[in-house]
Amino acid sequence: MLQRIRERISPTDVVMWLIGGGLMFMVVWGSIATLIKGTYTTRHWIDFVIFGLAQGSVYALIATGYTMVYGVLRMINFAHGEVFMSGPYTAYFVAAYFYRNDFLEAQPILCLGVIFLVSMAVSVTIAFFLERIAYRPLRGAPRLIPLITAIGASFFLQYLFRGLYGSSFQAYPDIPMLEGHWVIAGIRILKFQAVVIVAAVMLMFALYSFVMKSRIGKAIRSVSEDKEASALMGIDVDKMISMTFVVGGAAAGAAGVLYAIMFKQVHFFMGFIPGIKAFTAAVLGGIGNIPGAMLGGIFLGLVESVGPSLFLDGLGIVAPYQLKDAIAFTMLVMVLIFRPTGFLGERLAVKKA
Amino acid sequence: MxxxxxxxxxxxxxxxxxxxxxxxxxxxxxxxxxxxxxxxxxxxxxxxxxxxxxxxxxxxxxxxxxxxxxxxxxxxxxxxxxxxxxxxxxxxxxxxxxxxxxxxxxxxxxxxxxxxxxxxxxxxxxxxxxxxxxxxxxxxxxxxxAPPMLRKTLITALSSVMIAGVLQDMLRPVISLWGPLAKINLFLFAANGLAFKGAVGLFVLVALLVYGWGRKGSTVKSKVVGLPAGQQRTLKIATMLAIVFVLLVLPKILGLFLSEVLTIVGLYVLLGLGLNIVVGFAGLLDLGYVAFFAVGSYVVAVLTSPELGFFSMGFWSALPFVMAAGILSGVLLGVPVVKSFGFWSCPTGCGRGSAAPRASAKFPISA
Incomplete structure (x- = not known):
């Protein structure tokens, strides 16, 4: 009996379970302590949740790009964070132009539409050429090579934009329409957060229905199932891979504008952290799975926003909000240890790898 | 295409x-x-x-x-x-x-x-x-x-002129250390960049050298290949010894700045050799590899710190302990990564690489 248990459980597993259990215990203990202490009122929690939803929906939009590219190419596009950065950074100049000419006050919706379109167009262009120049020549190379290329491309794009637009933080102009707050059913909600959540959900819905319903979406899904068979069925595999990058780039560009509306600034390095977070979100949801990425993104945003106050405040940690990144990445490591396929992933990541 | x-x-x-x-x-x-x-x-x-x-x-x-x-x-x-x-x-x-x-x-x-x-x-x-x-x-x-011979000569000569121009700040002080030969500087360089006559001179010189080697090089090579095995080995060892000798003498010739550059080159070579074992032989893209680099530098800093009193040691005596610490951390962190999630070691390694400096920052050596 003991022999059999010893065979099935390796010492590494025991250590892993101990770490996981310890962390779980800390989380539960911290939450209970925080709730008993009662520093935060219900309104605080609601604010945290709304902010988490807004941030999470932006992560979710970026994460779809990661997950779709992983689906068709089985590689992680580490340069996706830079695709995300390129759009809003370029659209900033359009926004600043509108602001100087007072268009932004006169025609806010039109201006926002143009900003979105510019941002998406730039991100799509960058994503398209990224695939064309950096990844297509490496089709069929060992999987390590595109991965390292992606890291290189990421640095290249970062410093390209640093050279083009300068290395300072640029403040996105305020949009008067999005200042202030609404009260819905007794809940105070900041206007820009509401707009970000609604826009992100609409975009996610559009993206999901595009992938599920349209002809191109069908072709993309078939390529991600089996490249050879799709080629035999008359699908242009290269074109569909390009399309995947285009769709992912569009989502990233739109997410970038939402991010800029939320945090009111752009910078050449702004893609790195959201990119890593969105990658975490994609892994959390099960990489290769679009609803999973969306779910993972929103979950990650919520945990990041609620987590520091809930888990850490009760443990007596000062300024817990600085540790939100630690919470996000600890969650990534935990998910990878205990459920490497993510929440919704059916495929075995290890087997495919 | x-x-x-x-x-x-x-x-x-x-x-x-x-x-x-x-x-x-x-x-x-x-x-x-x-x-x-x-x-x-x-x-x-x-x-x-x-x-x-x-x-x-x-x-x-x-x-x-x-x-x-x-x-x-x-x-x-x-x-x-x-x-x-x-x-x-x-x-x-x-x-x-x-x-x-x-x-x-x-x-x-x-x-x-x-x-x-x-x-x-x-x-x-x-x-x-x-x-x-x-x-x-x-x-x-x-x-x-152009015929290959001419092309090779032209490209090599032009690129050596370019390299001499780009690296002027490194070449000038080095040449000035060569005693009577330091007059080369006056011929070769002007206030900013190569002098025109220096550039032409260098071009002609390199072109002649390359051309001469191109004509005679194959006969020299065939002579070497024609040597008996024993003599070839002696030649190889002699070449190696010459390289080692040059490497040992280089810091004397090159001065402080270039020696430091070469030291950094050496560090990267060592890091690359180590990473080659992980990525090349084991096939794991270990982005957290530099964490061990950080462990090493941290441990050596602790061990050589005078605040350790009796236990404080010199660099060379600390070296084995540093290596042991590197091995230990490698085993500790590497085994679970490999065992539990093959491919996913890459993102976790990524997290580890960025976590290690923070972890060591938590334990500052000065009391």
């Missing part, structure tokens, strides 16, 4: 890439920054060289696509590529005159346009830029069609 593409089509494609490249180089500020350094004093700057190299290289590729048999096509495609590349700059200058690009691209300054038009202003500058494209295309085409 597919094989059946016509060379002209290819030339246009590659020329567009070239145009994009040069416009990008100009707009990210590389041309303006490099322009401060002359390669040949008051003749060619590094910024010009950057643009020229792009045009020449791409034109060379275009000529290569046409093939050696079609002389006219090769030269024609090369010129076409060169012109399209130059047209990128011309377009940038023209657009820059109409719109103030500086609102968006911070480097699109009047100084940049001055550099790009060879200080002649846009009216005269744009045709000149296009002419420059034609000339560089022509040069690349002729270079491609």
């Amino acid at each position: 597919n094989q059946d593409q016509s060379p002209w089509r290819y030339a246009v494609n590659i020329g567009l890439i070239g145009a994009l490249t040069v416009v990008m180089l100009a707009l990210i500020g590389m041309v303006a920054a490099f322009n401060k350094r002359d390669i040949i004093y008051k003749v060619v700057t590094m910024g010009d060289t950057l643009l020229l190299l792009t045009a020449v290289f791409l034109s060379f590729l275009a000529a290569k696509k046409a093939g050696r048999d079609q002389t006219l096509t090769a030269i024609g495609t090369a010129i076409l590529t060169g012109v399209i590349t130059a047209a990128g700059i011309a377009l940038l200058v023209a657009v820059g005159q109409l719109i103030n690009l500086r609102m968006m691209f911070i480097n699109a300054s009047p100084a940049l346009y001055q550099i790009l038009t060879f200080y002649f202003g846009p009216k005269l500058g744009i045709p000149l830029v296009l002419l420059g494209g034609v000339l560089s295309g022509l040069f690349a085409g002729v270079l491609y069609l």
